[in-house]
Amino acid sequence: MGNITGNMYQNGIKLYLYPEITPDPRQEPTFDPNLGFPNGLMIATEEEMRSAKIPLKDRDYCAHLLLKYRTCRKDNWPFAVKCEHEKHTYLNCQYDDFLLRMKEYERERRLKVKSEAERKAKKSSCSPKNS
Amino acid sequence: MTSLIKSAKVTNCWLKNNVILVTSVRNHWNKDYKPGPYPLTATERAAAAEKYGLPLSEYRPYRMMDRLHAEYDLLREDRYNVNAKFRKPMWYMWAQFLGTMFGTFGIYLLFEKIRMFPAVLPKQYPNQGKEHYTFESN
Numbered sequence: 001m002g003n004i005t006g007n008m009y010q011n012g013i014k015l016y017l018y019p020e021i022t023p024d025p026r027q028e029p030t031f032d033p034n035l036g037f038p039n040g041l042m043i044a045t046e047e048e049m050r051s052a053k054i055p056l057k058d059r060d061y062c063a064h065l066l067l068k069y070r071t072c073r074k075d076n077w078p079f080a081v082k083c084e085h086e087k088h089t090y091l092n093c094q095y096d097d098f099l100l101r102m103k104e105y106e107r108e109r110r111l112k113v114k115s116e117a118e119r120k121a122k123k124s125s126c127s128p129k130n131s
Numbered sequence: 132m133t134s135l136i137k138s139a140k141v142t143n144c145w146l147k148n149n150v151i152l153v154t155s156v157r158n159h160w161n162k163d164y165k166p167g168p169y170p171l172t173a174t175e176r177a178a179a180a181e182k183y184g185l186p187l188s189e190y191r192p193y194r195m196m197d198r199l200h201a202e203y204d205l206l207r208e209d210r211y212n213v214n215a216k217f218r219k220p221m222w223y224m225w226a227q228f229l230g231t232m233f234g235t236f237g238i239y240l241l242f243e244k245i246r247m248f249p250a251v252l253p254k255q256y257p258n259q260g261k262e263h264y265t266f267e268s269n
Contacts, residue, residue: 003249007250008247008248008249009247011247011248011249011250012242012245012246012247012248013245015246015248016244016245025248025249025250025251025253026253027252027253028252028253028261029252046258059256059257060254060255060256060257061255061257061263097254098251100255100266101251101252101253101254102250103266104251104252105250105251105252106250109250
């Protein structure tokens with residue numbers, strides 16, 4: 001609710017007014033992602049996903065849970081309600097994925113603010129008044 | 132397909148013997164629905180009365196003038212006000228219309244540049260030559 005009534009409009013206005021410190025949601029992060037973080041872990045293999053005919057848009061870092069969920073549904077059909085645990089795990093993974101993207105945005109924004117401040121400081125220190 | 136045609140044949144046979152059904156279902160109209168020409172002379176009048184099986188004294192034909200509507204005289208010159216004035220002047224109504232259209236288009240153009248979005252970066256997919264990570268310290 002907060003997103004719809006405030007944040008999302010504000011994001012758009014910020015992107016319009018201050019594009020130098022606001023990340024664009026359509027573009028990949030511009031900073032080096034490898035700043036002391038281990039790489040993301042992909043568990044499901046390409047062959048598994050292909051043989052299970054997982055749609056391309058679902059072949060993300062949660063695909064192994066989706067595979068488990070689909071297998072469970074197939075085994076238990078028509079009692080698909082038995083797979084509530086698998087479904088819950090999968091949706092939680094998707095939620096975490098979205099959370100990561102939000103964190104990624106915030107990280108990008110803070111780094112942009114930081115580099116902009118550094119640029120300004122450098123500019124002012126280079127001016128003849130200060131030297 | 133043949134069974135369909137066969138069943139159609141059955142209904143056709145049945146319809147052929149019910150002319151009223153054929154007209155009402157297939158054609159909706161029949162030349163006999165239209166009255167003959169208006170009888171002008173006494174002999175024509177007598178012939179028409181005989182055609183409809185009526186005694187001459189009871190036969191009173193309608194005078195159908197060239198396909199006029201039944202209520203053609205609802206709005207004629209005596210009732211229609213040629214000098215009627217609009218509630219608002221014409222320029223005002225045009226301004227209202229164009230203001231609405233261009234105003235809406237202007238708002239659309241403005242918010243093409245300022246678009247709202249949730250604060251997330253694009254979805255991450257593996258094996259695309261990009262480095263992804265979780266935010267755990269180890």
